[in-house]
Amino acid sequence: QKEVEQNSGPLSVPEGAIASLNCTYSDRGSQSFFWYRQYSGKSPELIMFIYSNGDKEDGRFTAQLNKASQYVSLLIRDSQPSDSATYLCAVKGGNKLVFGAGTILRVKS
Amino acid sequence: EAQVTQNPRYLITVTGKKLTVTCSQNMNHEYMSWYRQDPGLGLRQIYYSMNVEVTDKGDVPEGYKVSRKEKRNFPLILESPSPNQTSLYFCASSSLLYTEAFFGQGTRLTVV
Numbered sequence: 001q002k003e004v005e006q007n008s009g010p011l012s013v014p015e016g017a018i019a020s021l022n023c024t025y026s027d028r029g030s031q032s033f034f035w036y037r038q039y040s041g042k043s044p045e046l047i048m049f050i051y052s053n054g055d056k057e058d059g060r061f062t063a064q065l066n067k068a069s070q071y072v073s074l075l076i077r078d079s080q081p082s083d084s085a086t087y088l089c090a091v092k093g094g095n096k097l098v099f100g101a102g103t104i105l106r107v108k109s
Numbered sequence: 110e111a112q113v114t115q116n117p118r119y120l121i122t123v124t125g126k127k128l129t130v131t132c133s134q135n136m137n138h139e140y141m142s143w144y145r146q147d148p149g150l151g152l153r154q155i156y157y158s159m160n161v162e163v164t165d166k167g168d169v170p171e172g173y174k175v176s177r178k179e180k181r182n183f184p185l186i187l188e189s190p191s192p193n194q195t196s197l198y199f200c201a202s203s204s205l206l207y208t209e210a211f212f213g214q215g216t217r218l219t220v221v
Contacts, residue, residue: 008149034209043199043212044152088151090210095159096167097142097201097210101151 003027004091006100015109019076023089023100026070030093033065033072038086038102047087048074079107111136115200115213122190122220130185130216132200140203141183142167142210143175145196152199158183190220 004025013019021035032051036044048063050056050072056063062075072091076083086102113134122128134141142157144167154167158177172194174186183202187194197217201210 004151041215043215045212046209049209090152095157095165096154098154098168099144099152101149 003098004089004100006087006089006103008101009104010106011103012106012108013079015079015081015107017079017107019079019083019105019107021074021076021087021089021103021105022071023073023091024071025089025091025098027091027093027098028067028070030091032092033063034090034092034097035061035063035072035074036088036090036099037083038088040086044088076105079105081107081109083107111211113200113202113211113213115198115216118214118216120216120218122218124191124220125189127186127188128190128218129187130198130200130218132183132185132213133181134183134200134202134211135181136202136204136211137180138202138204138211139180141177142201143173143183143185144199144201145169145194146199146215147196155185155198190218192220194218195220 035048038044050063050065060077064073088102089100143155144152156175158164200213203210
């Protein structure tokens with residue numbers, strides 16, 4: 001079992017819709033959780049981070065964390081074509097930041 | 110401007126020829142790490158360093174070396190590159206263990 005798992009996609013949504021990206025992790029001791037966006041050939045950039053159970057909202061983005069079920073999700077409201085990218089879930093426990101393989105999101109105009 | 114700088118951005122080399130990819134950050138971060146990214150496998154950690162002269166293996170350290178003689182620099186060394194090390198490499202730094210990682214621009218390495 002991979003430490004951090006994501007559906008590779010692609011996830012296709014129409015412009016203006018809500019995109020829902022999910023991530024599960026195996027280490028119950030994980031303490032911080034990150035979502036990165038990566039455009040093709042570019043470096044990852046941080047979108048959201050969350051440490052506590054529940055929801056965290058920042059503009060069009062909402063991160064949701066459920067430690068008991070060991071999943072973290074990212075919702076993107078009013079999706080735009082510029083949101084088309086690969087979204088990486090990252091989980092930190094101890095000294096390591098472990099990344100999932102990423103979900104490709106395609107927003108169709 | 111806060112940044113992580115990697116050089117070179119692109120490199121084509123031959124099997125067995127030693128090479129070094131440099132990484133430098135100007136944010137006084139303690140924590141630095143190297144990742145490789147391959148299609149379908151995501152980002153995998155090669156080595157990390159928690160401070161000067163403190164380094165440790167990540168998930169895929171075989172065939173790589175690192176050093177941390179200064180806080181700002183964390184070079185990645187391939188002493189005898191092989192074709193299976195063809196990949197996209199990222200250096201990253203962060204201030205504390207639980208904050209975000211800032212990434213360099215990436216180095217696309219091809220070993221023929």
